[in-house]
Amino acid sequence: MITLKTIPVVEKLKIGIPGFDQISHGGLPKDRTTLVSGTSGSAKTVFAVQFLASGIQQADQHGVFVTFEESPRDICQNMLGFNWNIQEWEKQGKWAFVDASPQVGEETIVAGKFDLGALLARIKHAVQKVNASRISLDSLGAIFTKFNDSNTIRRELFRIATALKAMGLTAIMTAERTQEYGEVSRFGVEEFVADNVIVLRNVLDEENRRRTMEVLRFRGTSHQKGEMPFTIVPGHGIIMIPLSAIEIKQTSSSTRVTSGSPELDRMCGGAFIAIQFSSYPGPPAPVRR
Numbered sequence: 177m178i179t180l181k182t183i184p185v186v187e188k189l190k191i192g193i194p195g196f197d198q199i200s201h202g203g204l205p206k207d208r209t210t211l212v213s214g215t216s217g218s219a220k221t222v223f224a225v226q227f228l229a230s231g232i233q234q235a236d237q238h239g240v241f242v243t244f245e246e247s248p249r250d251i252c253q254n255m256l257g258f259n260w261n262i263q264e265w266e267k268q269g270k271w272a273f274v275d276a277s278p279q280v281g282e283e284t285i286v287a288g289k290f291d292l293g294a295l296l297a298r299i300k301h302a303v304q305k306v307n308a309s310r311i312s313l314d315s316l317g318a319i320f321t322k323f324n325d326s327n328t329i330r331r332e333l334f335r336i337a338t339a340l341k342a343m344g345l346t347a348i349m350t351a352e353r354t355q356e357y358g359e360v361s362r363f364g365v366e367e368f369v370a371d372n373v374i375v376l377r378n379v380l381d382e383e384n385r386r387r388t389m390e391v392l393r394f395r396g397t398s399h400q401k402g403e404m405p406f407t408i409v410p411g412h413g414i415i416m417i418p419l420s421a422i423e424i425k426q427t428s429s430s431t432r433v434t435s436g437s438p439e440l441d442r443m444c445g446g447a448f449i450a451i452q453f454s455s456y457p458g459p460p461a462p463v464r465r
């Protein structure tokens with residue numbers, strides 16, 4: 177019998193996003209499924225790849241990427257800009273694709289007849305092949321356009337999530353949203369199946385694009401509340417923006433460095449004031465709306 181004493185607390189996994197540890201209080205809940213929801217272009221695919229890349233690079237944990245939208249070739253090519261050499265990881269047996277993207281000449285699948293059982297069998301095979309402990313499914317929307325009622329979608333999603341859990345995997349499922357604020361996901365049921373929900377936003381704010389991440393729910397464990405800004409950096413991936421720490425550090429320096437021009441130094445009260453940034457100053461500040 178399982179007693180309260182024998183149930184461990186929810187462990188968390190680091191996912192290689194600088195600043196994510198602070199907003200998630202230690203990382204992504206281990207052995208559970210997290211839904212990452214966002215509009216088109218909100219960085220769902222980058223998030224899903226970064227999760228597996230950090231596992232390989234920082235924790236020697238292997239991953240499976242199930243793609244419903246882009247072809248494996250396109251993903252490999254797009255992610256080279258972040259220095260993630262997926263093809264190399266495939267050769268080393270650290271990464272496996274399950275290609276469920278639309279194939280040229282594929283017959284249109286009749287609503288309700290999509291065979292999730294066959295897909296689950298392919299996922300199991302890939303997981304065993306690379307001994308995976310992490311999995312990303314990107315993006316769910318593409319398969320669920322094939323079902324036309326929310327009960328079927330909920331039931332099939334539950335089947336996937338249960339199978340992933342039984343395989344002992346920590347999973348990310350991405351889902352499409354049509355608006356930045358409002359329903360969490362397009363079909364309105366995806367968030368009820370996952371243990372955890374993260375929303376990515378890409379909002380037009382006074383003619384500037386503002387990217388934010390919000391942890392909406394982590395079942396059984398804590399997290400920071402509210403929208404946190406982030407940016408996408410070539411060569412690195414997603415990085416949270418630590419606004420509050422930058423603001424504090426900017427006023428704390430009294431070191432002066434010469435500008436090279438005695439006249440300019442005099443106008444600045446002796447010389448320029450040096451502002452020192454550490455490589456990562458600290459936790460991000462919530463976005464005020």
Ligand SMILES: Nc1ncnc2c1ncn2[C@@H]1O[C@H](COP(=O)(O)OP(=O)(O)O)[C@@H](O)[C@H]1O
Nearest residue numbers: 215216217218219220221222254257258408410
């Ligand atoms: N290789 C890359 N280098 C730099 N930025 C990239 C790269 N790939 C994607 N991005 C940026 O990330 C954004 C989100 O991409 P993506 O994750 O594909 O969005 P989604 O999957 O939510 O539709 C792109 O619009 C682009 O600005």
Ligand SMILES: [Mg+2]
Nearest residue numbers: 220221245315
């Ligand atoms: Mg995508």
